[in-house]
Amino acid sequence: MDNIALGTNTELTDDQFYNRDEDISWLKRFLESTSDGSPPTIMVTGIRGVGKTVLLKKIKKELDEDYLVCYIDLSITSGYQKGELTEIGIMNEFYDCWMKECERKGISTLFKKILKSSKRTLGLREIVDIAGWPLPIPQTEDDYKKLSKFVFHLPQEIYEEQSSLKGTILIIDEFQSIKDLGNALKPFIWFLRGIIQSQRNVAYIFSGSVTSTDKIVTEIASNEGAFGGRILTFEVPPFTKETVREYLNERVPSLIFDEKGFERFYKCTKGVPFYVNTFARLLPKGIPLNDDKVKMEFSNSLTFLAVHFMNQWSRLTFQEQCIITKLVDGPLKRIKIARTLNKEPGALSASLRRLQDRGLLKNENGLYSITEPIFKAWLEKEYEKKGIYPYRTI
Ligand SMILES: Nc1ncnc2c1ncn2[C@@H]1O[C@H](COP(=O)(O)OP(=O)(O)OP(=O)(O)O)[C@@H](O)[C@H]1O
Numbered sequence: 235m236d237n238i239a240l241g242t243n244t245e246l247t248d249d250q251f252y253n254r255d256e257d258i259s260w261l262k263r264f265l266e267s268t269s270d271g272s273p274p275t276i277m278v279t280g281i282r283g284v285g286k287t288v289l290l291k292k293i294k295k296e297l298d299e300d301y302l303v304c305y306i307d308l309s310i311t312s313g314y315q316k317g318e319l320t321e322i323g324i325m326n327e328f329y330d331c332w333m334k335e336c337e338r339k340g341i342s343t344l345f346k347k348i349l350k351s352s353k354r355t356l357g358l359r360e361i362v363d364i365a366g367w368p369l370p371i372p373q374t375e376d377d378y379k380k381l382s383k384f385v386f387h388l389p390q391e392i393y394e395e396q397s398s399l400k401g402t403i404l405i406i407d408e409f410q411s412i413k414d415l416g417n418a419l420k421p422f423i424w425f426l427r428g429i430i431q432s433q434r435n436v437a438y439i440f441s442g443s444v445t446s447t448d449k450i451v452t453e454i455a456s457n458e459g460a461f462g463g464r465i466l467t468f469e470v471p472p473f474t475k476e477t478v479r480e481y482l483n484e485r486v487p488s489l490i491f492d493e494k495g496f497e498r499f500y501k502c503t504k505g506v507p508f509y510v511n512t513f514a515r516l517l518p519k520g521i522p523l524n525d526d527k528v529k530m531e532f533s534n535s536l537t538f539l540a541v542h543f544m545n546q547w548s549r550l551t552f553q554e555q556c557i558i559t560k561l562v563d564g565p566l567k568r569i570k571i572a573r574t575l576n577k578e579p580g581a582l583s584a585s586l587r588r589l590q591d592r593g594l595l596k597n598e599n600g601l602y603s604i605t606e607p608i609f610k611a612w613l614e615k616e617y618e619k620k621g622i623y624p625y626r627t628i
């Protein structure tokens with residue numbers, strides 16, 4: 235059958251992966267300067283589903299022979315899932331990731347050696363053995379600080395001990411999750427900056443579902459940000475209309491669009507690979523697809539296309555959900571939203587902040603609106619079907 239990946243698959247086979255040749259060679263060229271001691275720090279941005287994770291995993295695979303590449307998804311750390319991401323949670327995630335990566339590369343003895351030789355400087359009383367792996371057990375605040383330094387310096391140490399490596403690369407995906415650190419965010423970013431600048435053979439890639447104008451990006455990457463403009467930014471674009479046309483012709487020839495039908499397909503998916511793949515898999519094959527047919531199928535497919543948003547929606551508070559539904563018909567100022575909810579504007583601040591941090595709302599010149607048209611379309615459809623929005627539970 236036609237070979238296109240599921241919208242949830244992030245480990246694409248070479249046959250499933252499409253396009254992005256220039257992006258890959260651009261990123262690889264910069265990353266490879268790690269081998270002459272000038273590692274880059276790169277920020278990869280782009281809207282949800284555009285293909286950031288797939289692209290980074292592809293790069294990880296391609297550089298795997300010469301580099302030790304560690305990939306971390308901050309949004310799946312247990313702390314973040316429970317709404318309490320902490321520096322310690324991040325540190326644990328990094329520790330685990332290096333440990334597993336060393337094991338995969340067959341250099342786990344090296345990892346253990348580094349830990350053993352650092353035991354004294356770490357001042358840790360205990361390193362326990364869990365299923366053959368050494369796990370430090372910090373007991374005091376001070377222990378944590380030392381361990382944290384140790385973990386963040388690990389990639390440089392591994393490089394120095396393993397002569398066959400050209401460098402190490404740390405990919406931190408969904409980095410916008412670190413907004414959850416709250417007051418600890420700024421100090422953490424500056425701490426990280428200090429570490430990164432002291433390392434000669436470790437490249438860092440931050441990646442997240444944010445646009446280049448997001449607050450977290452400016453906090454890190456702008457001239458005034460922690461990295462003072464010394465970070466390379468790269469925004470992954472959606473596929474162009476021509477790319478989508480060629481992609482579907484090549485990979486799903488059983489989709490028979492007429493010109494208007496294809497135009498509609500592109501309008502619905504906006505060239506975002508997640509939507510392109512999901513919708514292309516759902517559309518009926520072998521029958522003519524005109525404008526009306528594609529429109530109707532799109533409406534029927536909304537629950538599949540909006541699946542990420544449905545997950546996010548189900549985790550919102552009732553007030554957050556109410557705010558969103560007030561914006562389905564168009565953008566509003568905070569004062570107007572508050573009025574329709576019978577609340578003081580100040581009572582909405584925390585919810586509005588969280589909704590923006592989650593990428594569900596945006597604020598342009600004081601006007602709040604729903605960021606993603608597909609999320610909005612799904613809510614409209616639910617309302618149309620049931621006469622009520624799907625509050626709290628789906
Ligand atoms: N280069 C590609 N070729 C073919 N399909 C792709 C490509 N890039 C992405 N896709 C499809 O889009 C889906 C979403 O990609 P991915 O998870 O990388 O997006 P993302 O930008 O990381 O999204 P999020 O912001 O939600 O993390 C993939 O599961 C795959 O089906």
Ligand SMILES: [Mg+2]
Pocket residue numbers: 286287288407
């Ligand atoms: Mg991703």
